[in-house]
Amino acid sequence: MVGLLAIDALRSYPVVDVIYEQARIAGWWLDHYLETNVFYHPFMWRSIATGILIGVVAPLVGTYLVHREMALIGETLAHTAFAGVAVGLVVSSMTGWSGSLMLVALVVGILGALGVQWLAERTDTYGDVPIAIMLTGSFAVGTLIISYGRGMTGFNVEGYLFGNISVVTPSGARLMAVISVVVVLVTVATYKQLLFITFDEQAARVARLNVTWYNTLLIVMTAVVVVGAMQILGVILVAAMLVVPVATATQVAHSFRETLTLSILVGQVAVIGGFALSISQGLPTGGSIVVVAIACYLLAILASSRSTAAISTH
Amino acid sequence: MTVVDLENVTFAYGEQPAVRDVSLTVAEGDFLGLIGPNGSGKTTLLQLMLGLRSPDSGSIELFGEPVSSFEEGERIGYVSQQATSGGGSMPVTVREVVTMGRFAHAGHGRLTDADHAAVDDALETVGITDLADRQINALSGGQRQRAYIARALASEADLLALDEPTVGVDAESRDAFYQLLESLNEDGITIILIEHDIGVVTDRASRIACINTELYHHGDTESFVESDALTEAYGASGQVVHHHH
Numbered sequence: 001m002v003g004l005l006a007i008d009a010l011r012s013y014p015v016v017d018v019i020y021e022q023a024r025i026a027g028w029w030l031d032h033y034l035e036t037n038v039f040y041h042p043f044m045w046r047s048i049a050t051g052i053l054i055g056v057v058a059p060l061v062g063t064y065l066v067h068r069e070m071a072l073i074g075e076t077l078a079h080t081a082f083a084g085v086a087v088g089l090v091v092s093s094m095t096g097w098s099g100s101l102m103l104v105a106l107v108v109g110i111l112g113a114l115g116v117q118w119l120a121e122r123t124d125t126y127g128d129v130p131i132a133i134m135l136t137g138s139f140a141v142g143t144l145i146i147s148y149g150r151g152m153t154g155f156n157v158e159g160y161l162f163g164n165i166s167v168v169t170p171s172g173a174r175l176m177a178v179i180s181v182v183v184v185l186v187t188v189a190t191y192k193q194l195l196f197i198t199f200d201e202q203a204a205r206v207a208r209l210n211v212t213w214y215n216t217l218l219i220v221m222t223a224v225v226v227v228g229a230m231q232i233l234g235v236i237l238v239a240a241m242l243v244v245p246v247a248t249a250t251q252v253a254h255s256f257r258e259t260l261t262l263s264i265l266v267g268q269v270a271v272i273g274g275f276a277l278s279i280s281q282g283l284p285t286g287g288s289i290v291v292v293a294i295a296c297y298l299l300a301i302l303a304s305s306r307s308t309a310a311i312s313t314h
Numbered sequence: 315m316t317v318v319d320l321e322n323v324t325f326a327y328g329e330q331p332a333v334r335d336v337s338l339t340v341a342e343g344d345f346l347g348l349i350g351p352n353g354s355g356k357t358t359l360l361q362l363m364l365g366l367r368s369p370d371s372g373s374i375e376l377f378g379e380p381v382s383s384f385e386e387g388e389r390i391g392y393v394s395q396q397a398t399s400g401g402g403s404m405p406v407t408v409r410e411v412v413t414m415g416r417f418a419h420a421g422h423g424r425l426t427d428a429d430h431a432a433v434d435d436a437l438e439t440v441g442i443t444d445l446a447d448r449q450i451n452a453l454s455g456g457q458r459q460r461a462y463i464a465r466a467l468a469s470e471a472d473l474l475a476l477d478e479p480t481v482g483v484d485a486e487s488r489d490a491f492y493q494l495l496e497s498l499n500e501d502g503i504t505i506i507l508i509e510h511d512i513g514v515v516t517d518r519a520s521r522i523a524c525i526n527t528e529l530y531h532h533g534d535t536e537s538f539v540e541s542d543a544l545t546e547a548y549g550a551s552g553q554v555v556h557h558h559h
Contacts, residue, residue, distance in 0.1 A: 067404040192417045192425075199406055199414065202394045206364050207418040207469070208387030254449060255407040 001049040005177040008042060008049075008170065038279055046173040047232065048275055051289070053180040054229040054241060055267035059249070060187055061225050062242035063260050064218055066250070067198050075239035076116060076131050077109055077223045080138040082235040084108025084227075085160050086145035093149060100171040106227045112138060113223035117216050139235075163234030163286025176228040183221055194218060195256060233286040244293040245270060251300035266296050315342045316378065317473050317504045318363050323372035325355075325362055332358040335372070336529045340506060340521075342472075345499045347519030347535075348508045351548050354526040356508045357395065357477055363506070364392060364475055377472070388418035391466020393459070395477045408453070408461045409446040412436055415468030436467035440494060455480075456487025463494065473504045480509070492518050512544065 004023075011020040027039035038044050065073055088104030112134065119130035146157055158164070187194070193214050196204040205211050222242070229238050249262035274289030281288075318340040325333045332355040340346050340363075350356050361367045362374060365381040374381040377389060415436065416429040437443045440460040445453060450461055459479050466474050474495075480488045496518060499505050509515045515522060515535075522538040524531040524547045531543030538544075 189422050192414075192420065192422075195410070196414045196417050199404060199411070200394070202366060203392050203414070203465075205366055206387060206390050206392040206475075208385050209418070250403060250405055253405045254447070255405060256410055259405050 001052045002177045002181060004045060004049045005173050008046060009174050009177075036279070043168070046170065047168045047285070050168050050173050050176045050228070051232050051271040051275060051285070052268065053176050054225075054232060055245075055271035056264050057180050057183045057225050058229050058241035059245040059263035059267040060260065061183065061218070061221050062246045063249075063256075063263050064194050064198050065222060066243055066246040068218075070219075071243045072128065072131050072135070072239065073116060073219060074222055074226055074242035076135040076138070077112055077219075077226045078230055078235045078238040079135050079142065080112025080115075081105040081109035081223070081227045081230055082160060083112075083138045083142035083145065085230075086142040086149070090145055090149035100169070100175065102169075102172045102175050102227060102231070105230065106175070106224065109223035109227045110220055113219045114216070117219050121212070159234075160230065161234050161236055162284050163230070163232050163237060164284065168231045172231050176231070179224050179228040183225060186217070186221060190214065190217065199256075233289060234284075237286040237290050240290040240293060241267060241270070244290065244297050248293070248297040248300040251297070251304040266293065266300075269296055316340070317342055317344070317376070318506070319373075319375040319378075320363065321373045323359075323362060323369045323374060325358060325367060325369050331527055333362065333369075333525070334528050336525065337372075338523055338529060338532045340504060342504055343499070343502055345495070345505045345518065345520045346507065347515030347522050348506060348525070349510075349512055349515055349522065349547075350525040350530075352510075354547070356525060359525060360475055360477055360506065360508060364390060388415075388469045389472045391415070391463070391469055391471035391474045393462040393466070393474075393476045393479055395481070403451070406450050407447050408442060408450055408464075409433065409437070411450050411461050412446075412464045412468050415465040415471075418469060432470070433464075433468050436464040439467055440464045454487065455483040456491060459483060459487075459491050460494070463498075467498075471503065473506070474498065475506045477508045478510060479507070480511075480514075488514075 007016055007020050007023060010016040023045075024040060024042070027041075027045070030039040031037055062071075062074070065071055082105075084105035084107065085101050087108060088101040091104070092101070116130065116134050119134065123130050193204070193209050196207070196209060197211055197214050201211060225242070226238050229241055233241060245263040245266035246259070248266045249259045253259040253262050270289050270293035273292035274285060277283060277292060278285040278288035316339050318338075320339070321337050323333060323336045324331070336359065348356050348360065358367065362369055363376070363381070365374070365376065365384060368382065376384045377386070412433050413425065413429070416425055416432060420426070420429060434443070437446055440463050442457060442460050442464065445457060445461075450458060453461065462479075463474070476495075480491060483491065492514065495505055495507070499520075505519075507515065507519065516539055519535055521533065522531060522535050523529065524538065524543045526547040530547040531538050531541055
């Protein structure tokens with residue numbers, strides 16, 4: 001998927017342009033074969049590739065968040081990023097700046113992440129009070145800014161609130177590709193430390209892991225993933241991809257490694273199934289993806305209760 | 315060699331003193347039982363020793379180094395109250411938990427064959443090799459304790475710090491667990507144990523520290539049994555506890 005987005009980004013260069021054309025022809029054939037009108041269009045590739053990358057990185061980071069009982073952090077950071085989009089919008093309309101809104105959202109999202117971390121440390125817990133304050137507070141600021149800037153721009157707020165395929169701009173897709181590579185590399189490099197801290201924070205402190213640093217890293221990665229995922233899922237639904245695939249995997253997995261792998265697999269099923277549902281029925285993508293993810297979760301509960309019942313009869 | 319050295323250590327939660335002017339040393343090979351009534355500052359004192367909290371005044375050394383600059387985390391195996399009482403829903407296998415003991419050795423690098431061999435040895439020493447692929451939450455209290463001890467052994471810890479490790483563990487498993495601790499202690503591992511059951515501590519530990527905010531007794535077990543420290547410490551909080559075997 002990263003390769004696909006790279007081809008899209010570099011299509012004006014020699015050699016790559018040929019591959020790009022070939023890929024479009026392949027897409028045309030795929031459309032012809034499936035009787036769809038999806039794969040020929042580069043913007044659809046971008047959306048689907050971005051979606052698939054979200055299906056990898058959101059459950060990856062989410063696995064640590066869910067098991068640290070920080071599931072709502074994602075929702076909070078999405079609201080912070082929404083305030084970021086609002087800031088970017090007003091700045092661009094006032095100054096004529098044409099940079100990526102996603103980039104501004106990323107910066108504000110990371111600042112929000114550090115803010116949540118700061119609050120959580122000062123209140124000595126990841127209790128839900130600082131999270132609730134940050135969640136509603138940043139959304140409030142976002143709505144104020146949007147309202148203030150509404151006269152200057154014909155901005156489509158709904159696209160960011162509920163997610164929309166057409167919101168995925170080429171620069172947004174590229175940002176997601178970069179985010180995915182970085183997040184995957186960082187989580188692979190810090191797998192052991194994050195696992196130890198997630199499972200037993202005090203023992204990790206005694207083993208002299210820099211717990212504060214890794215906590216900050218996790219929360220900043222969450223902000224980064226949330227900003228990337230916001231394009232398709234929307235501010236309101238983005239936390240679902242951090243939480244639901246992980247909850248699904250937790251129902252059936254036996255080990256932590258298995259939880260990670262399964263949650264990414266469920267993420268893929270949710271994204272691809274969600275896209276299929278959304279495209280075939282003309283429904284919003286974000287909602288479709290989340291509904292498919294929750295369907296997987298319910299199935300997993302049924303499957304695990306059935307296996308528990310099978311064990312208990314022995 | 316001195317493993318832990320506390321000098322005039324004081325710590326308060328806000329205005330509420332938890333540990334006042336405590337000085338004690340734990341030598342290599344000691345089996346120290348840390349006792350005191352509920353809320354007497356036992357857990358706080360242990361956390362101070364391990365560097366999980368910073369004292370308001372006084373000095374703490376671990377293996378001869380100031381605790382704040384001590385970096386050899388792999389030398390300490392710590393089993394917190396929270397780790398053993400909380401079940402949680404996180405799917406983690408016993409092997410994964412024990413492997414955590416190697417993380418301080420491996421840093422950001424990959425685990426080597428030697429790391430995996432150390433994990434296997436630790437599992438075998440505590441006798442839970444056959445449970446390695448089970449989820450830790452599916453184990454009984456006694457089995458779970460063994461898994462945490464195995465994590466400390468895998469880490470090749472010189473000091474084992476245990477905070478009420480046998481809460482909710484049945485009597486038979488508890489005896490077996492303390493026998494395991496004794497044999498580890500005979501192999502040279504220093505043990506600091508917080509235990510609410512005073513009978514267990516006086517039976518097993520070679521030295522006793524009895525605290526109730528202040529240190530009431532620190533010395534070998536025989537001198538503790540003969541002293542009035544127990545009545546004084548427990549009486550000070552108005553809750554004298556007699557243990558009957």
